[in-house]
Structures are given as C-alpha cells and as structure tokens.
Amino acid sequence: MRRATLSNPPRFTMTERAHGRVTLTADTGAVAHVFVLEDDIVRLLLLAEGRVTSPPSWAIAPGADDIAEPGRDRMNVAGFACPAFRCDEADDMVTIETARIRLAIRLHGLHCTWEQRDGPTLDEAWMPMAADRPTQAYDFGWWDGRAHHYLARQPGERFYGLGDRTGDANRAGRRFRLTNVDPMGFDAEHSDPLYKSIPYLLVADEAARCHGEFWDSTADVTVELGRELDNYHGLYRHVVAEAGDIDLWMIAGPDPAAVTRRFTWLTGRPALMPRWTLGYSGSTMTYTDAPDAGGQMQGFLDKCAEHDLGCTSFHLSSGYTSIGDKRYVFHWNRDKFPDPAGFVASYAAAGVRLVPNIKPALLRSHPAYDEVAAAGFFVADEDGVPVEAQFWDEVGSYLDFTRPEAARWWREQVGAALLDHGIEATWNDNNEYELWDARARFDG
The missing domain is CATH 3.20.20.80 (Glycosidases)
Structure with a gap:
C-alpha cells in the first residue's frame, strides 16, 4: 500500500457488490462502502484506515420503535428494502442509480456527486442534490486524522436542523460546534453550543428543492456552512468529526415534508404521548x-x-x-x-x-x-x-x-x-x- 499525497490521491477500484452495497477499495488501503438502502436513501461509509473506527450506531432504527442494545453494527442492513439498482463502471467513474438517487463517484481521489429525481418515474429529469468539493473532500492522511468532509456550496442554499441552535432557523453562513452542554442563561442569538446536537441538515436550493444529509457520528462535530472562505477551493462547506469515520446518509426530497418523514422513519419517531x-x-x-x-x-x-x-x-x-x-x-x-x-x-x-x-x-x-x-x-x-x-x-x-x-x-x-x-x-x-x-x- 502506498501513501496518498495531495498530488497523487488514492485510486479506488470496485472490489465487491453485495446485497444493498458496493465496496470500493483504494491502493492506500482506504475503503468506501456505498449502501443502497432504499430508492431514496443512499449511504457512504468511508473508512480512511480501511476498517471501522466508529462505535456502533445509536441513531439508526429504520421503521423500528427502539434500538437494540448495545447499538447497531455499522455494516448491518436489516430493516431496509435494499432495492435493485444499477451500477456502471467506466473509465474513472462508478455510477450507482436507484429510481430516486444517482451517485457518481470519481475513483481517482474519491469525488462524489449526488442527484435526485422528484419522483420515481424514469421520465423525470435528474436534478442536482449535492457534490463534494473538487479539491480534497476527505482526509486520506494529509491532515490530522479526524473525519473531514468538504462539500461544494451553492449560492442561495439554505440549511436547517442541527438540533438546538441559536439565531435564524436558516443556518447558512454560520459555524456550529455540535457537542452538548447545559448553557443556563444562553444568548438566544449567538450562544453555541446548546443542549442537543443532531448532525442532520435539511438542505434547500434556490428552487426550494430539498434533500437530507445525516452524518451518523457520536463524536464532537463541527459544522461550517459558509462562514469560512479559502481562495484555493471555491465555495464550500464542511463537517469535521473529532473521531470515527465519515458515515453520511443522503435522503432524496423533493420537499421538506418528504425528507422529514423519511429521516424520522430512519432514526425513530417519538411515541404517541398520552x-x-x-x-x-x-x-x-x-x-x-x-x-x-x-x-x-x-x-x-x-x-x-x-x-x-x-x-x-x-x-x-x-x-x-x-x-x-x-x-x-x-x-x-x-x-x-x-x-x-x-x-x-x-x-x-x-x-x-x-x-x-x-x-x-x-x-x-x-x-x-x-x-x-x-x-x-x-x-x-x-x-x-x-x-x-x-x-x-x-x-x-x-x-x-x-x-x-x-x-x-x-x-x-x-x-x-x-x-x-x-x-x-x-x-x-x-x-x-x-x-x-x-x-x-x-x-x-
């Protein structure tokens, strides 16, 4: 195995296609698992060290009332439909397609582009969903070993979610530290962090088309949504977890209600209160x-x-x-x-x-x-x-x-x-x- 450099990033090849999953392996030992779990849910589990370093998940419970102790194995696909999907490999690209989501992956350096259809009919056009930053979207050994994910940021994008946060409901242009504290007397406009952190975003583009992004991490996470600018990379946003792996769940829309219904189905809905x-x-x-x-x-x-x-x-x-x-x-x-x-x-x-x-x-x-x-x-x-x-x-x-x-x-x-x-x-x-x-x- 070689060491990746900025000028020569890892080169991935498709090494396995299993039930609900495609596995890509790099010449550096890194592994990327792409899980096709539902027509509208595709997941990327990136193991920069080639093995799972995250603890079991305490967030994923598809259609279930509770999570079984002691957490859910990261490779477990139980509870998902795992529908049939297309998987094409050509030149430097692998394209994975369901009726609702299409994920194109550039193998040299691992660059992902997600698109979505507004409905399941095949005559509907593919619309932009999200894309990795063209330059160094993930850490393959050239930074600090934390779980970094950088995405391109589009003008006019709006971001909602992240749990308890202060200020405007649209989080665009801000940076948040996702850890939990008991901040009695906090300032309702500027204080951060607060009581409850959820690394989930409802993303809306200029046309009000929505999708969901959930980073399943138990580590402290920083989410940056346009406050940071760097001339060498173009417009971007990023999520950095202090430990563990990139475990990103992408949920197709097209509207807030559809995304929210799917996200709550994925992570568990509250019991009906008396x-x-x-x-x-x-x-x-x-x-x-x-x-x-x-x-x-x-x-x-x-x-x-x-x-x-x-x-x-x-x-x-x-x-x-x-x-x-x-x-x-x-x-x-x-x-x-x-x-x-x-x-x-x-x-x-x-x-x-x-x-x-x-x-x-x-x-x-x-x-x-x-x-x-x-x-x-x-x-x-x-x-x-x-x-x-x-x-x-x-x-x-x-x-x-x-x-x-x-x-x-x-x-x-x-x-x-x-x-x-x-x-x-x-x-x-x-x-x-x-x-x-x-x-x-x-x-x-």
Whole structure:
C-alpha cells in the first residue's frame, strides 16, 4: 500500500457488490462502502484506515420503535428494502442509480456527486442534490486524522436542523460546534453550543428543492456552512468529526415534508404521548427545594382548585431527592415527602400526574456511588476508574448506558424509586454528558 499525497490521491477500484452495497477499495488501503438502502436513501461509509473506527450506531432504527442494545453494527442492513439498482463502471467513474438517487463517484481521489429525481418515474429529469468539493473532500492522511468532509456550496442554499441552535432557523453562513452542554442563561442569538446536537441538515436550493444529509457520528462535530472562505477551493462547506469515520446518509426530497418523514422513519419517531401531557403542566424548583416541600406542593393543588385552573401534570424538580443542599437521583427526602406513594396518589386524585426529575449522574457522595463504581456501570478510563465530571452541586460520574448491565440497573432504580409508587412518566434532565476527559471510554 502506498501513501496518498495531495498530488497523487488514492485510486479506488470496485472490489465487491453485495446485497444493498458496493465496496470500493483504494491502493492506500482506504475503503468506501456505498449502501443502497432504499430508492431514496443512499449511504457512504468511508473508512480512511480501511476498517471501522466508529462505535456502533445509536441513531439508526429504520421503521423500528427502539434500538437494540448495545447499538447497531455499522455494516448491518436489516430493516431496509435494499432495492435493485444499477451500477456502471467506466473509465474513472462508478455510477450507482436507484429510481430516486444517482451517485457518481470519481475513483481517482474519491469525488462524489449526488442527484435526485422528484419522483420515481424514469421520465423525470435528474436534478442536482449535492457534490463534494473538487479539491480534497476527505482526509486520506494529509491532515490530522479526524473525519473531514468538504462539500461544494451553492449560492442561495439554505440549511436547517442541527438540533438546538441559536439565531435564524436558516443556518447558512454560520459555524456550529455540535457537542452538548447545559448553557443556563444562553444568548438566544449567538450562544453555541446548546443542549442537543443532531448532525442532520435539511438542505434547500434556490428552487426550494430539498434533500437530507445525516452524518451518523457520536463524536464532537463541527459544522461550517459558509462562514469560512479559502481562495484555493471555491465555495464550500464542511463537517469535521473529532473521531470515527465519515458515515453520511443522503435522503432524496423533493420537499421538506418528504425528507422529514423519511429521516424520522430512519432514526425513530417519538411515541404517541398520552392526552394528559397536552394540558397545562406546572413546574418550579422553589417548591421542592423548600424545607416544607410537601406543604408547598399541596398549596399548588389548592390554588389550582381555588382559581379553577385545569392542570394535568406537574414536572417535579430534583429537590425531592435532596440530602442537605445536594441532589441524589432515586433518593426520596423523607423529611419533605414521608410517604412518596401517598404524595403521588394525592396528585393523581386531583387529576395531576407527577413527572419527577431524574439525572444520569451520581454525585461522588451519593449513597450508591461506590456500589455502582464497583459494578463498572460508570463511564470510566481504560483502567476501569470512573471518570469524574462537574455536575450539579459537586463532581460526579455518568452512567454508561452503552453497557446493557448498567442500563438494566438504571431501569430497576426507575421502577423501585418511582414507578412502583404510581409514577407514570419521568423527566430525563441534564443528559448533556459534559465529559471533557480524553481518557473517558464507553463500553459500546
């Protein structure tokens, strides 16, 4: 195997055609898998080192209700139709075509161009969808080993998505850091990052034709959508993941509704919420933090009755778990709430469901911390020592939900501490997982 250079990039050849997949292999050892999963979904999995370096996927669940633990193997095509497709190889090009998407790949250097049809009939014209930047679209060893993907940027393109973001809904002209933090008091126009990051874009061209782009990565990702200019490359945008592989899912449109329906089918739709979640929901930290929390909570019901306020739920802040001035998930403060089941029943009798706050981390002084650490259920370093992070009130450690035994322990606690007392739903809070320690390792 040779080393790629900018003047002599890798040369790929088609080495395998399997069920729903075409594999291209480079003379440098790099491998590109093109998955033809549906007529309107084509995926590129680029392995610059020739092997999968990403962890299993926790995002892909085609038409399913949930993802099986411990994640989905990156080569798994279960759940997809994998329709028949054309695959032509000529000169320096491989062209892969379904009824809705056509992907043309220049083999010398790996340059991809995606086109789409607005419908499945073959008399419809192919329309531009997206294209790699002509110069160095991927990192084949000439940069820093991160997962880089550069695409050409067209004037007038609009970009929507990426999860929680500030500013205009159209993300064009901005750069975003896709990691999750708990940014209390953020500026609604400029702050970045925020709580929830999803490396997904709904892209609209000047004619309002749309397609979807999803980079399936669990790493920290930077998305740049036109803020950066470089005279040597033309107009471009890029996605850079700190680790792992390029795993790009392209979804044909032609309109936002079609793309959104397909993306939510691909990654999972939310369960239908019960009717009581649609009514007025009360919530405040003040009541459960107060020494007389039980009285405060009863006072809320009394006021609702006094003023004839319809209330169907109450999001119970974490003060109900307090020991002193700190909060300990799954621990009921019996001074404030001596009879949790009775408290839940009193709210249910008033037609109000309680939705208690639970947090995915245990403080270092949590009564169960040592037990959970000994079982190996925390995110830990390579030696199995739990990684500590700043959390509410003091440092703590996060549960490793990619470890099935840890997830099972968590479900048992939810049952024993909450559901068994009559609770119907919980409020998953502080799930940003602010882990800044490079030694942290997940089981998955």
